[in-house]
Every structure is written in structure tokens, then in C-alpha cells.
Amino acid sequence: MRADMGKVLVERPRLGRRRAESWPGKGYRKQLKRYEDPPQREGIKSSYGHGTKSFNEHLGPLRRFLETNVGRPWNKIYSEICQFVDRGNVVQKHIITHLFQYVVADVILIDGEPCRGQPHYRNYGQSLRTSDYRYQWYVCPKSGLLRASRYVPRKRREPEPPRRVVLNKTQMCLFLNGQWELVTVAPIGPTPPSRIRDVIHKRQIWGHTSPDAEAVRFYGANVYATARRPLSRRELLALPIPIEWLR
Structure with a gap:
């Protein structure tokens, strides 16, 4: 893994309104009128779009890294990622959150098929072939190796036409x-x-x-x-x- 992978993944400006804008966002006053009981107090900066920043990571390299490491022990892969990602940095630490959106680490086998193993989740035991598309990899519970989930997308159900x-x-x-x-x-x-x-x-x-x-x-x-x-x-x-x- 690249030594500067942490910077590669987060070297993008965060999404949100620019501080140079000095007027409230478009439709702000109209939005306030929709409330029957509008807020009595409000931060000075909130109406000007401040406080609306969001992360804007570049996660393509992370996905390619996981794809090229299928078949390797997950413990080594995770250690390598943590070695080059500064977990003391809030932005870089957020990458670990995305990592476990791509990789299901807690897996059980039901009739030989990998399924979710988090007992506190409502979708416990759900097959990884029909789960959320973001989970493209999983950790084999037997070998501890990183595997591709071979996700099968659900067919889009067309709404019934009216009478x-x-x-x-x-x-x-x-x-x-x-x-x-x-x-x-x-x-x-x-x-x-x-x-x-x-x-x-x-x-x-x-x-x-x-x-x-x-x-x-x-x-x-x-x-x-x-x-x-x-x-x-x-x-x-x-x-x-x-x-x-x-x-």
C-alpha cells in the first residue's frame, strides 16, 4: 500500500457552501415560513450556510486496493491500512468507517453461503449476495481471507400501471x-x-x-x-x- 494513501484518499476540498458568500442561501426565508412554530433562536452562521460542510473523500484507490488484495489474510490488510492512515486525524479516521462499509468483517456461513453475522443488526443472517451493494467484500470466517461477495443486484420492481x-x-x-x-x-x-x-x-x-x-x-x-x-x-x-x- 502507498505510504501516502491517507492523503490520496482525502486530498479534496470538503463539500459545502463557501465562506465568501455573505447572504443566506436561496429559499431560506421561504423555508422558515413553512414552520408553524419556527425556531426562536438560531446560530448567526447557520443561515449563511456555515456548519453544512461534509466529507469529500476520494475512495476509488481504497476500492482498488481491496480488489487487488482479495485472497490475502484480512488481518494483514487491515494492519497495512491502519499503518498509513492517521487515526488521530478526524478526516483520515473517517476512511476506516468507509472501509467497513465495503468489507463485512463479521460473517457466518449458512448452508455454505456467507451471511451477515452481526447479531445486533436487524438483518442478521442476510445473504451477502442480496444485501446492500456497498458491501462488495467479506472476511471468510474459516480462513480469515478477504473474499469478493459476488453480489447479485435485485431486480427493479416496476410499479403497477393504474386501472x-x-x-x-x-x-x-x-x-x-x-x-x-x-x-x-x-x-x-x-x-x-x-x-x-x-x-x-x-x-x-x-x-x-x-x-x-x-x-x-x-x-x-x-x-x-x-x-x-x-x-x-x-x-x-x-x-x-x-x-x-x-x-
């Missing part, structure tokens, strides 16, 4: 936020008019040569919403909405 009843090419009924709404839609062409916006998703619509996957999943067609309004109970009974959806 939908299509009335015609330009109108449909959607069940949104606990109520039925009449939504007017228009097709998304390859060159749509400028500055058009989906009123439900509140996003800008751009031209696509292929169908918009999000629009097709949500509306059932390559369209976007131009207008919306809630439906009354009388209107719902007159529309072809399944009766079980109205209960």
Missing part, C-alpha cells in the same frame, strides 16, 4: 390517487410540437422514432396526457367501468 378504461382514441378513464379521472391524450409523434408536457407525469415530451416505453406501460399506447379532471359519481355510473372497480 384503465379506454373510451376512444383521445379519452380514457384512469384510477389515480384513489379516484377516477377523465384523461385526454394525444399521440407522441417523431417530431412533436415544441414545449409539450405530460400533465400526469409532469415531464417534457420529446420526439421518438420508437414508442415511449413508459407511456405504453402507463397508458397502454404511445400517447401523453394533455388534460385531466376528476369524475363525479353520476359520470362514473354512465361510463363503461366494471362495477367491481367502483366498489
Whole structure:
């Protein structure tokens, strides 16, 4: 390990507002008005962004060091890191915190698979293959060697599209936020008019040569919403909405 690794990891300016700024941050007074009972006392510097500094370590070299030392005894690796990181320095000592965010040192084997071994954690016994992505390495409880966890990311679960009843090419009924709404839609062409916006998703619509996957999943067609309004109970009974959806 490099003798100056401690400096390499922390030689970055800390994140936060510059002291040269002499006025409160944007939206500060509006933010205070949101409180029903605003604070009666406040530090002089707090409204000017002071006290909001955060660490800004450069942790890429640390991760590369761990990757190149897979298969070595963890005790030697940890001793080597502590040798070149000044634990009396608050900023450099913070690196040790990140180290144990990458490496799970307390591991148990369940059916031959490495799992979390911290008994005081709520996820005790959780497989390292499905745990937090930050824990990319672990210490083998049998050999004491550093191993890669071979993390398998969880599949992203897409939200279910709302209940939908299509009335015609330009109108449909959607069940949104606990109520039925009449939504007017228009097709998304390859060159749509400028500055058009989906009123439900509140996003800008751009031209696509292929169908918009999000629009097709949500509306059932390559369209976007131009207008919306809630439906009354009388209107719902007159529309072809399944009766079980109205209960």
C-alpha cells in the first residue's frame, strides 16, 4: 500500500457552501415560513450556510486496493491500512468507517453461503449476495481471507400501471390517487410540437422514432396526457367501468 494513501484518499476540498458568500442561501426565508412554530433562536452562521460542510473523500484507490488484495489474510490488510492512515486525524479516521462499509468483517456461513453475522443488526443472517451493494467484500470466517461477495443486484420492481378504461382514441378513464379521472391524450409523434408536457407525469415530451416505453406501460399506447379532471359519481355510473372497480 502507498505510504501516502491517507492523503490520496482525502486530498479534496470538503463539500459545502463557501465562506465568501455573505447572504443566506436561496429559499431560506421561504423555508422558515413553512414552520408553524419556527425556531426562536438560531446560530448567526447557520443561515449563511456555515456548519453544512461534509466529507469529500476520494475512495476509488481504497476500492482498488481491496480488489487487488482479495485472497490475502484480512488481518494483514487491515494492519497495512491502519499503518498509513492517521487515526488521530478526524478526516483520515473517517476512511476506516468507509472501509467497513465495503468489507463485512463479521460473517457466518449458512448452508455454505456467507451471511451477515452481526447479531445486533436487524438483518442478521442476510445473504451477502442480496444485501446492500456497498458491501462488495467479506472476511471468510474459516480462513480469515478477504473474499469478493459476488453480489447479485435485485431486480427493479416496476410499479403497477393504474386501472384503465379506454373510451376512444383521445379519452380514457384512469384510477389515480384513489379516484377516477377523465384523461385526454394525444399521440407522441417523431417530431412533436415544441414545449409539450405530460400533465400526469409532469415531464417534457420529446420526439421518438420508437414508442415511449413508459407511456405504453402507463397508458397502454404511445400517447401523453394533455388534460385531466376528476369524475363525479353520476359520470362514473354512465361510463363503461366494471362495477367491481367502483366498489
